[in-house]
Amino acid sequence: MKQSQSQMPKKDFFAPVKAWKFLGKKPVTIEVPNKVKREASERYRGFHINDWSKCIGCGTCAKVCPTDAIKMVEVPGLVQEDGKLPQRPVIDYGRCSFCALCVDICTTGSLQMTREYIHISDDPEDYIFMPTEKGIKAKRGLYEHGKAPLGWVKDKDSDLLDLERVLMEMVEPQERVRSFIEIVKGYSKEQAMKEAARCVGCGICTYTCPAHMDIPQYIESIYNDDLEEGLRWLYRTNPLSMVCGRVCTHRCESVCAIGNRGEPVAIRWLKRYIIDNVPLEEYSRILDINPEKKGKSIGIIGSGPAGLAAAYFLATMGYDVTIYEAAPRPGGVMRYGIPKYRLPDEALDKDIALIEALGVRILTNMKVGEDISFDEIAKKHDAVFLATGFGLGRSTKVPGTDHPNVKQALPMLKMIRDFLRGDGPKPPVPKKLVVIGGGNVAMDISRSMARLQMIEYGKVDVHTASLERTYEEMPADMDEIEEALEEGVKFYPGWGPIEIVIENDEVKGVRFKKCIRVFDENHRFNPQFDEEKQIFLEADMVIEAIGQAPDYSYLPQELQEKLEFFRGRIKTNEYGQTAIEWLFAGGDIVHGPDIVHGVADGHAAAKGIDLYLSSKE
């Protein structure tokens, strides 16, 4: 100790006393919160606010929360609607670490943090609360309730979602318009796993999907590279996954949580990835369907999406199923309607092959009412499922539509598909074509004809006119419109036909008038026109694609009288059961044209038939 004392210079003896100079200075201590209200910094991570008008209840905040502080709680009074779940986050501030990961990952940006950091209460329950746009009612807080300024908010640096889709490779427009090859190339394993990683697994899509497919589950299977598991998830609700993976209307994607701020997860392409990459021979082992035979038989009329789906589910339950199909090949609209470049025959064959492998008999060229009577079918089976679809086209019925060169889209599409698979003659290819309609069928026929024109004449001359005044208003998918534009189809949105101009018994073109409104105040179809504004589009063929209608002529008259109809569709209960208890119906004739709706109806009817037949025992 002596040594160290001697080391210190003598002049430094009073050095510490210099600190006395601070005696006269103002203290730096701030007495919070009694005397001074200290404002937190701009980025402060304080108590949350949650804008309920934006919040969709996806629960991503709860998933990322490292301390399990967030629970999703159902809110009475909130209804489940497309794109929203009726639950909101509840935050336990006894657990919250104020890391703001929930804010950074919020799919909508509804969850944010304020600069409020004081909340003093002796009741532990006060620290568990459900934030609203006003935030916590902080006791002895800095700000009045709802007045706290924003603190930590998400910006592009801190965003934890991946807003950009993995690009799907497609055949270039110049190339694809020369043939009917499939446009979408499909994801590779690496691409699919990356795309699957974007999903947050909220399940909002499941609710919106008509078939209620287990979308988050099969996407997670892809993420875990377990395609067998993924296939099992697919087949729980949808035996036509191969088809739906290509041509579904993907309403799931329009409600996808990621889509709120970015591009939705490519759910449809991911579904297709699973099916494309599991060989058909493996299906029976993976799905392990081995039902006990029930000794009862079901007749299904129509082999479209609803008929095939019902057949699959009934077969898995142990019923003998026979499908009656009028056409030479099974598949209905999938075989004869959708163009080959969207849905190649092989894809459909794969789905049907599995259903046939389950023992389902598909009798083709068997038109009910001609080759076999309805009564015969009714007598043969314990229950009958009608899935005959919308086979007839509607017409605008303007003058001139009775001309032979004014065609309907559906028969034309069928003709083209038959021609492409070598079953039929070449369809007539006009040099100039006008298509009337703005839905997906109009896109299909426009693009199919564009291809034929390109092959035949080396140039595309297709003009597609629709009542809807914008691309957004048109019922067709935006992708379809964009791809049609790329392929050279010209669009005329907002024009309604006046007449087909015919000279010397030859179609010369179509005269249109301006459409100023499609729907009235009650959202009913009631177009209004400005007769002054007109255009004339030259054409040597006109195709109408303004909608389809059902054909019930095969049903015996007394049966038709017993059934209930609503706007041309058959009324059923939730299980597809009609007013006649052994007769079930589904698909277009119940819900209107949509493939995945057909699958859902098929599934529901299968359950309904099973319930009905088991209750009879």
Next chain:
Amino acid sequence: MGEVKLFFGPNHPGMHGNFSVHMYVEGDIVKRARPLPGFLHRGFEKLMERRFWYSNIALIPRICVPEPDINEACYAMAIEKIAKLDVPERAQWIRMIILELARMANHLMAVGGIGGPLGLYTASHWGMADRDRILDIFEAISGARIYHMYIVPGGVRKNITPKIEEMIWKFLEYIESRFDDYENLIFKNRIVHSRLKGRIILTREHALEMGVTGVGLRATGVPYDVRKVDPYLFYDKVDFIVPTATDGDAFSRVYLKFQELKQSVRIIRQALEKMPQSDKVNVPISKGSALRHRVPKGMAYAHVESARGEYGFFVVSDGKNKPYRVAVRGASYPQGLYGIEKYLPGTRIEDVPVWLATMDVCAPEIDR
């Protein structure tokens, strides 16, 4: 007089955090000592295996409370090594600024904090008050004062604005003006000299034997500093020195920390000047949302020079969305565990808190 058992901590004002030493004393002399660091045991390493790669950033700062950023930096750097991420340059400079500010905050608490065991409370108050100015900066940058959760795998969470840069410049100016006060109050203080000079010596042999790094080793004349021996971030692009001493006593350890404060000021100044302007301060770990980030299979060790010595994270990934294993090298492990058990016996009771203060013992990083 016989042997008496004394409990030092965990609830003792002179104790550093939730740490306890069971002392068996005869008179004033410690005969045996048993450190108990487990009061803060949360099983950090195990917990990390159950959280997403990204979510872990809320957990890891807690491994060392006074200097949380080193955890974030090591974790991030290890992941970046495995995933071969190209971190934006600006983010690297920002990280350096954060790490040096954190070192300063820690050293200010330690240099001022030496007033605690010595009864020089003015020093403690100064240290804490000046540290608070750094916490203000942290609050502006990251939105939190203690657990910043700011350095993330791939970069940093948000950019530094010109306003914050200005705040840092002002702080550096201020703290430099205070160094003379600290020097006069603490290092020219006879009482401090009597209590620290030539006391609680850890020799070079013992330091090397236990694996002590940081000021504990540098006070014995070994110029070991990770920033120099294995430069990470851009420490090879800035000019600074590593102060060393030869005495190995408590005084030189505290004085080295004081000298390092001045070096940190130099480093931050250079970083602020050399930092490029850029909008990009992070890259994602992998494609996908933070729930499904994946780190490719592999393992990596990343280490930094913390205020207490070499601090490292060894991270193993099996290619999934959570770590397979994370092991932490806590810098105070050797001196806090072996050191207390082996070299505390023989010292006087009043020297025990000085050992803990000058060696910088941080309980949770010993028992992760």
